[in-house]
Amino acid sequence: MGAYVIVGGSKLSGRLKVQGSKNASLPIMAATILNRSKNRIRNVPDIKDVHVMIDILKVLGAEVSFSGNELAVDSSKVSIWEVPENLMRKMRSSIILMGPLLGRYKKVKVSYPGGCEIGPRPIDLHLKGFVALGANISESHGFIYAEADKLKGANIHLDFPSVGATENLMLAAVLAEGRTTIRNAAKEPEIVDLQNYLNKMGCHVKGAGTDTIKIEGCSIEDLKEVDDYSVIPDRIAAGTYLAATAATRGNIVLENVIIEHIEPVLAKLREMGCDIKTLEDKVQLWVEKPLRALDSLRTLPYPGFPTDMQAPMMALLSTVEGTSIITETVFENRFKHAEELRRMGADIKLNGNTAIIKGVKKLTGAVVEAKDLRAGAALVIAGLAAVGKTVVEGTSFIDRGYEKFSENLRTLGANIERLN
Numbered sequence: 170m171g172a173y174v175i176v177g178g179s180k181l182s183g184r185l186k187v188q189g190s191k192n193a194s195l196p197i198m199a200a201t202i203l204n205r206s207k208n209r210i211r212n213v214p215d216i217k218d219v220h221v222m223i224d225i226l227k228v229l230g231a232e233v234s235f236s237g238n239e240l241a242v243d244s245s246k247v248s249i250w251e252v253p254e255n256l257m258r259k260m261r262s263s264i265i266l267m268g269p270l271l272g273r274y275k276k277v278k279v280s281y282p283g284g285c286e287i288g289p290r291p292i293d294l295h296l297k298g299f300v301a302l303g304a305n306i307s308e309s310h311g312f313i314y315a316e317a318d319k320l321k322g323a324n325i326h327l328d329f330p331s332v333g334a335t336e337n338l339m340l341a342a343v344l345a346e347g348r349t350t351i352r353n354a355a356k357e358p359e360i361v362d363l364q365n366y367l368n369k370m371g372c373h374v375k376g377a378g379t380d381t382i383k384i385e386g387c388s389i390e391d392l393k394e395v396d397d398y399s400v401i402p403d404r405i406a407a408g409t410y411l412a413a414t415a416a417t418r419g420n421i422v423l424e425n426v427i428i429e430h431i432e433p434v435l436a437k438l439r440e441m442g443c444d445i446k447t448l449e450d451k452v453q454l455w456v457e458k459p460l461r462a463l464d465s466l467r468t469l470p471y472p473g474f475p476t477d478m479q480a481p482m483m484a485l486l487s488t489v490e491g492t493s494i495i496t497e498t499v500f501e502n503r504f505k506h507a508e509e510l511r512r513m514g515a516d517i518k519l520n521g522n523t524a525i526i527k528g529v530k531k532l533t534g535a536v537v538e539a540k541d542l543r544a545g546a547a548l549v550i551a552g553l554a555a556v557g558k559t560v561v562e563g564t565s566f567i568d569r570g571y572e573k574f575s576e577n578l579r580t581l582g583a584n585i586e587r588l589n
């Protein structure tokens with residue numbers, strides 16, 4: 170198992186170009202199955218989940234090449250509608266292949282997806298939506314089989330604005346007969362990016378970014394090659410570097426950000442007393458005055474505060490004098506980092522979905538274990554701010570979502586090495 174070894178105490182400072190978005194790239198990669206043609210996508214992050222998705226696309230029959238953040242997928246020879254169990258289990262996002270495979274083949278077989286353990290993460294909303302589109306679904310021995318003579322547009326009301334369910338249903342409905350309306354849809358920027366990609370290949374999707382998405386189904390023959398598309402910047406990676414800079418009381422300029430997408434995070438950092446300047450696609454954060462605790466940080470679907478930034482913020486708040494309160498409303502079990510942060514001297518009490526954090530003067534280095542992707546990032550942030558040496562085990566989780574994490578932090582002045 171790999172580990173990051175960090176000697177804390179250096180203030181992060183400098184400029185960094187933010188990677189492309191993991192959560193936008195993965196559904197867009199799944200969408201390439203639909204057009205039976207070539208797709209060229211830029212700004213794709215070189216991270217583990219993208220490589221897993223490439224492996225899956227290849228098994229399905231696609232020709233794929235990936236270099237310098239540019240991905241080329243030719244889906245003309247895709248002929249398989251079953252995703253192997255070992256690949257399904259490698260990440261949560263593998264479930265997003267159900268929609269396009271069902272759309273293209275009217276049948277699909279998958280197993281339950283794997284991924285980080287941050288709660289039960291059911292897929293009932295995805296499956297109910299497929300049933301509404303006319304699919305029959307059977308489950309046995311951990312496998313899910315869906316088939317339909319044809320998919321028919323439907324009115325779907327999601328019980329919760331699930332990101333994955335919204336994307337999966339968009340990906341199936343674009344090849345259904347007639348109009349589909351998804352209400353209480355997720356509004357995350359990654360959904361808008363998927364809509365833009367689908368429309369670029371000839372689909373008819375509108376409304377993404379609002380809670381009602383309308384899709385006019387079309388035939389696969391109408392879909393065409395996508396010769397150039399650039400994925401949006403990763404708002405969670407951007408937020409992570411901002412939180413790391415605040416935790417070390419440093420000064421950073423991030424390039425390649427969409428300010429609107431990171432506003433929910435910037436608002437909380439401003440409330441804490443961070444100095445923030447934005448200009449076009451750049452944001453600068455620096456810390457001049459002592460930071461303040463947050464009396465309420467509540468994770469919510471977009472445009473609320475993102476759950477994926479909850480762990481990095483907990484690490485930061487552990488270094489800020491006063492009492493902060495975090496409420497996690499999106500996932501049921503996303504506080505595993507709290508126990509590890511406590512090993513570093515953090516004062517955190519958990520009560521159901523609430524964490525009460527009393528800032529300490531200094532965190533101290535320790536051997537800790539990342540148990541999921543953002544928990545890993547949080548522990549690295551804590552290590553950067555701590556006195557002494559921290560070893561963060563479980564780099565494979567961090568590799569899922571952060572491109573060149575330790576290299577980037579070193580460029581910003583951090584003392585961090587990776588041991589494999």
Ligand SMILES: CC(=O)N[C@H]1[C@@H](OP(=O)(O)OP(=O)(O)OC[C@H]2O[C@@H](n3ccc(=O)[nH]c3=O)[C@H](O)[C@@H]2O)O[C@H](CO)[C@@H](O)[C@@H]1O
Nearest residue numbers: 192262290291292293294295331332333334476477499500
């Ligand atoms: C690859 C990707 O984009 N991942 C993101 C996506 O995950 P993901 O798409 O899995 O997250 P969802 O929005 O679906 O999940 C949110 C909540 O809804 C529940 N739920 C979801 C589906 C379902 O059928 N039934 C159900 O009950 C989940 O258990 C969870 O409690 O959105 C999350 C919430 O912003 C982010 O943390 C993840 O980084």
Ligand SMILES: C=C(OP(=O)(O)O)C(=O)O
Nearest residue numbers: 261262284285477542543
């Ligand atoms: C939870 C996350 O991702 P996934 O849905 O891919 O597990 C995340 O990016 O923090």
